[in-house]
Amino acid sequence: MSEEKFDAIVVGGGLTGSAAAYTLAKAGLETAVVERGTACGAKNVTGGRLYAHSLKRLIPDIAESAPLERHIVKERIFLMTESGATTVEYGDARLQEDACASYSVLRAKLDPWLAERAEEAGAMYVTGIRVDKLLQKNGGVCGVIAGEDVLCADVVLLADGVHSLLAQKLGMKKALAPHHAAVGVKEVIELDEETVSERFGVAPGQGVACLAAGYPTGGAVGGGFLYTNRTGVSLGTVVTLSHIGSGAGVKVPDMIERFKAHPVIAPLIAGGKTVEYAAHLVPEGGRNMMPELFWNGVLLAGDAAGFVINMGYSFRGMDFAIESGRLAAETIIRAKERNDFSADGLSHYRSLLERSFVLRDLRHYQNMPALMDTRQIYDELPAAAAEVLCGLFRVDGSEPQRPSKLIVAAARSLGLTELLKLGAKAWGTL
């Protein structure tokens, strides 16, 4: 058993951990990252779209240096029934401006790239070893036990993802509630670069982000996602744990199969080869599931702190992960200067988060999880939209249906009172 002392230890070599390690090492702090995967990126799952603002703040030249797949220039939202989909597509040059650029990414490439930047800055990575326990002394955290090794530090950053069992053991975080987490299943499908551009109607280097609700999950709260990579797509489904088995009772592994086989998706991925299959939990409670963010000698960031927002039309976790990792590191650097790693000394972290987009946006969208938890959005709404549009566009020689009648019938099928309640809830949230 060996014992070493660092200024800071980061548990987890995902985007949160490496953003923090890079910042700490650049400031000259002796930093160790312990990652249980055999390499950074091995255990990490994302749908695939990175809003790049926080990564750019960390490493300004990402457009040239980071392994970004495609610059997202079009948004598509599908309300799916079994036989079709109501599709909203939006593209606008204003969304392509540098300040709000977003890119499809593959974590198997992005995480090792960021870890390498942190290593170049001086951070030490230990991979393939899990931190099983935190060392405690004088009422605070002072290191970790990882396999045979005891690593001591002034401060430990828990960037260990959605469960953060270590934070749970410290009593800083509760076990995940089923309505605060979703399970995501994802495949990476390889296709020719030109085929992707042609099928999605974009120029080389440009990409599309698609989100879907309805048929894939059998109407259960959740949906499908698809992001174009340079040579292929990342696609999958997500369903809130408390809603598994509701709706049409579709099983979790069958949801992604329904999504892939859907008439709108199947032609886009025809002939593709699945090269990666993964499943992972996503924190979805937003601000309502936020744990204690710091204590004596310890901080939480990224998914461990529940910093994710699902707005239905967009999904953000990676930009929060990178920014909160950076801010946790800034807090540690300040604590080192003052030699104060107490909860009081580390409380600066909350001020930094409050001043950043992290807590501002989580507060702004704090009622979003309750809105997204509304079943009607996932079963009755796609069906009602399809009824109206099918009635409008279907011409078979029989008597045409009046649009007003179709709309009234659809509103009745949704339940007028329920519809008004949903409208009021959405208005209140947005």
Ligand SMILES: Cc1cc2nc3c(=O)[nH]c(=O)nc-3n(C[C@H](O)[C@H](O)[C@H](O)COP(=O)(O)OP(=O)(O)OC[C@H]3O[C@@H](n4cnc5c(N)ncnc54)[C@H](O)[C@@H]3O)c2cc1C
């Ligand atoms: C299906 C799905 C789709 C998503 N889509 C998007 C999207 O399109 N856009 C977006 O911005 N976000 C998306 N997210 C969310 C985003 O992926 C996360 O917010 C982000 O990965 C969080 O990064 P992290 O570093 O905090 O956590 P993680 O990436 O989970 O990293 C935690 C790391 O800690 C390690 N670890 C855990 N415990 C230990 C231990 N005891 N010892 C050592 N190491 C440990 C793990 O191996 C892992 O590498 C999605 C998530 C999922 C699951």
